[in-house]
Structures are given as C-alpha cells and as structure tokens.
Amino acid sequence: MTKECIFCNPKKDSHQNIIFENESCYFLQHDKQQDVLEGSGVIVPKAHRITTFDLTKQEWMDTYDLLQKARAYLSDRHKPDGFTLGWNVGEASNQTILHSHFHVIPRYNDEPYAGKGLRHWLKQPENKRKK
Template identity: 70%
Template sequence: MDAKQNCPYCDFRDDPEQHVVFENDTCYFLQHDRHQGVLEGSGIIIPKIHRENTFELTREEWADTYELMQLAQSYLKEKHAPDGFTLGWNVGEASNQSILHSHFHIIPRYSDEPYAGKGLRHWIKKPENKRPQQKPE
C-alpha cells in the first residue's frame, strides 16, 4: 500500500479534532483537540505535499516550516503561556515515527507537568537506553 493512501495528515480535514491554526504556501500548523491526551497547546507543522520524512522536504518547505514555527511560538506564548518548548521530528520507526508524513512537533512545556525538565537530552542520556556493545569483527 502506498504511504499516501489513508495518510491522516494528507486527509486531516476529515478529522474533526485537527484544526489549522496557520498555513502558508507549502505547510500547515495544526493543533489537536485537548481531549486527545496531548499537552495543552501541542501542535505539528506538516508539508501540504506528502513527504514521508524530514529529509524529503524542499528548501521552500524548510523556510515555510521556520515561518510557521515562529508564528506558532508567538501564538502559543500568548494563548497558553508555557514555560518552555520541546521541538522535534521523528524519522523512521526506531525514532517512533508512527505516521509516515513528515511532521514537526511543537510542544509547549509547563513547570507543573509531571515530566517538566525531561526534554530530549533526558531520554538520550538514560543508561538503560544504551545499545549493547558490538563485538569487533
């Protein structure tokens, strides 16, 4: 099956819980309804054209992602007053990319949340997440 078929980000308008907050020529900034179990204010930037992962984005899509990221930051600061942000892309199954349409997470973070202070560095520095030692050949 082609990855574009039934892609929830190609067909996001069919999902009443996804809302376009901003858009430009090549990308959208979407937010989920708060009832989906995501942190308040969380959203994603997706290219309008199906791109399986971030490495497939065009220069224009990169620039438009940057533009929407700046708009989203201002909007989220005003509307939700977060104490910080976690930003990022997952690429590939090992990175937990579950939807094969590039999407850039913008996650407002709050000092009173249970995982406050646990950003990307926290997870990559966990000793239990180290790869097993490879034997030299």
C-alpha cells in the same frame, strides 16, 4: 498526497484543527492531544513527504515561518515556560505516521516532567546499545 494519510487530508478528521497555513505547510492541533500536551501541535508539509530529509528548501522556510507564528500564538494563548521541538524519523525514532511532522510542544514548570527534554529519555543507562 495520499488518500489515507491523515496529514495529507487534515480536514477529514473533525478533531484536527488547521491553526495556520502557508503555501506549503500547515500548523495543526488535534483536540484529543490537548488534555496532556496542552497547546501542542505539529507543522506538516502539505505535500506527502515521508521524512524530514525529504522536505524541499521552500518547505523548510515555510516550516520556519509557521514555527515563529506558532510560538507567538502559543505564548499568547497558553503562556508556556518553554518548548520541546522535534522530528521523529524512522521506526527506531518512533515515527508512527509516515508523513513528516515537526512537533511543537509547549512546556510548563508545573508539569511532572518539567526539566526533562528530548534527550533525557535517550541518555538513560538502560538505553545503551548492547554490543
């Protein structure tokens, strides 16, 4: 745990809500993310783990358990048409908070980017590496 890390100290941010927790992880929702990404949240380990590759086996199992709870909760509360799930690992992937966090993003058929998932942006021709 580090003092400055927002995911190590979720109670320090009044806009951060702990929706569920278990032995090793939290499912968090941030008030300021709800305008565009309605219902979105993250699953984070309580211990400071910089990347997903640093998670323990127990943290993986606890992440799975919270994902199932989050899906039921979000399905009941927000009625999404689908979900986008994912981790960013490293600067090239846009990991801006150096504490592993698993994005749980409800998706809706009436949103402007409906039908466009994680890979859509990555497989655009302009994203091809120059050799």
